[in-house]
Amino acid sequence: MKDTVLYFVIPCYNEEAVLPETAKRLYSKCERLIRAGKISPLSRILFVNDGSTDATWAIIQKLHEYKPLFAGLSLSRNRGHQNALLAGLLYAREYCDVSISMDADMQDDVEAVDEMIAKYEGGCEIVYGVRGNRDSDKWFKRFTARRFYKLMHRLGVEMVNDSADFRLMSRKALLALSEFREVNLFLRGIVPMIGLKSDTVTYTRGERLAGESKYPFKKMVEFSIEGITSLSIQPIRLITNLGITIFLVSIAFLIWSIVAKALGMTVQGWSSLMVSVWAIGGLILLSIGVIGEYIGKIYLEAKARPRFIIERILNDGPKKEEEPMTVQELLDEIRQEMPDVTLN
Numbered sequence: 001m002k003d004t005v006l007y008f009v010i011p012c013y014n015e016e017a018v019l020p021e022t023a024k025r026l027y028s029k030c031e032r033l034i035r036a037g038k039i040s041p042l043s044r045i046l047f048v049n050d051g052s053t054d055a056t057w058a059i060i061q062k063l064h065e066y067k068p069l070f071a072g073l074s075l076s077r078n079r080g081h082q083n084a085l086l087a088g089l090l091y092a093r094e095y096c097d098v099s100i101s102m103d104a105d106m107q108d109d110v111e112a113v114d115e116m117i118a119k120y121e122g123g124c125e126i127v128y129g130v131r132g133n134r135d136s137d138k139w140f141k142r143f144t145a146r147r148f149y150k151l152m153h154r155l156g157v158e159m160v161n162d163s164a165d166f167r168l169m170s171r172k173a174l175l176a177l178s179e180f181r182e183v184n185l186f187l188r189g190i191v192p193m194i195g196l197k198s199d200t201v202t203y204t205r206g207e208r209l210a211g212e213s214k215y216p217f218k219k220m221v222e223f224s225i226e227g228i229t230s231l232s233i234q235p236i237r238l239i240t241n242l243g244i245t246i247f248l249v250s251i252a253f254l255i256w257s258i259v260a261k262a263l264g265m266t267v268q269g270w271s272s273l274m275v276s277v278w279a280i281g282g283l284i285l286l287s288i289g290v291i292g293e294y295i296g297k298i299y300l301e302a303k304a305r306p307r308f309i310i311e312r313i314l315n316d317g318p319k320k321e322e323e324p325m326t327v328q329e330l331l332d333e334i335r336q337e338m339p340d341v342t343l344n
Contacts, residue, residue: 005320006033006043006117007071007096009088011081012060013050015104019059022106023070029110030069038117044071044095044317047104048088051078057312064314071315079308082185085165086177087308093174094319100168102129108166112203116168125173125196129166132202156234158192160200171320172196183307184297236294239287246280 008026012019026045033039049057049072063070073091075084085101092099098120102108108129116127152159165187169177176194192198 004039004043004098005096005317006030006039007092007099008045009048009085009092009099009101010046010104011048011050011084011088011101012052012056012104013078013081013084014052014054014056016052016055016059018105019047019056022104023059023063025106025110027067027069029113033113033117038114042095042317043069044315045069046071046073046088046092046315048072048084049074050081050084051075061314068316071317072313073310074312076309076311080185081165082187083308085187086185087310089169089174090178091310091313093171093178095315095317096171096174096320098168098170099174100166102166103164107205107207108164109203109206112166112201113168115201119199119201120168120170122199123197124168124199125170126191126194126198127168128160128163128198128200130160130200130202131162131205133204152189154234157189159189160192163200164188166203167191170196183301183305185307235290239290242283242287246283 008030010022010026015022023045030039030043030045034041034043047060047063047070049060057072057074060070060072060074064072073088075087079087089099089101098117100113100116102110112129116129119127169191173191173194173196176196177191180190180193182190
């Protein structure tokens with residue numbers, strides 16, 4: 001495996017406080033893997049600058065000047081974590097055999113990389129980093145995270161529980177990922193849709209080295225809504241079911257009203273009327289909001305705007321060349337995978 005080119009893909013937004021230590025740890029890990037013959041010296045640590053307003057890009061430039069092992073991309077403006085990560089992965093596919101994405105804060109355990117590579121050597125195209133526990137999280141975050149994963153599964157979205165964007169993807173998986181063209185990105189739900197052979201590696205998530213989290217509660221809520229609406233149409237079906245239910249209830253109330261009128265049981269009421277009006281009005285507004293969310297996403301997809309624009313590139317690594325497979329090589333590959341098949 002010494003010829004395997006590995007690219008670490010690290011999205012960065014205003015990470016000047018943590019980047020020097022992150023670079024130090026990743027460089028040490030790459031050096032050990034290269035010396036052990038696990039990866040090629042052509043491997044790189046690719047930092048993706050997501051329109052940072054601090055010294056993040058200046059640090060990346062200095063790192064590249066210091067060692068060619070460090071590479072960098074700078075987006076033209078801030079496009080968000082998912083777009084920055086996708087930019088790095090799609091760029092890396094032209095150079096690497098396998099990529100490993102992780103956050104710049106180094107909360108993901110870099111020592112789990114060895115096991116990921118071992119899984120890749122065993123034939124896996126995708127390896128997910130999965131948290132062994134959430135003991136380091138506060139109760140509220142732990143509770144909401146578990147509810148979110150359960151909700152996504154109920155909505156028909158295939159996700160790996162307690163996994164984020166710490167994952168290994170082979171070049172084959174990256175090429176498959178490039179076929180997904182949507183503007184509204186939720187990679188945690190998209191990657192499992194690729195369907196290639198996958199496995200998981202359990203690790204313990206640590207504390208952030210420095211700086212502030214880029215995902216406060218409000219942003220996490222927005223991220224969750226993005227995940228639900230970009231991968232599932234169940235909320236719209238829920239509105240349909242609610243509409244049918246309210247229609248049936250209204251028929252039942254109509255029958256009850258006629259019977260009550262015939263029996264002389266009618267009572268002049270104000271509370272029940274107002275509750276009904278407010279309840280149905282609120283439901284209508286909620287339904288319009290959910291439908292509007294989907295219409296907005298259709299609007300963005302229809303415009304087909306670029307998901308990101310790369311302004312600058314720092315990398316001297318050679319691109320991977322596609323070597324066309326000969327007919328004989330194809331037959332040999334089929335014989336290896338299906339030895340019982342007779343081929344001339």
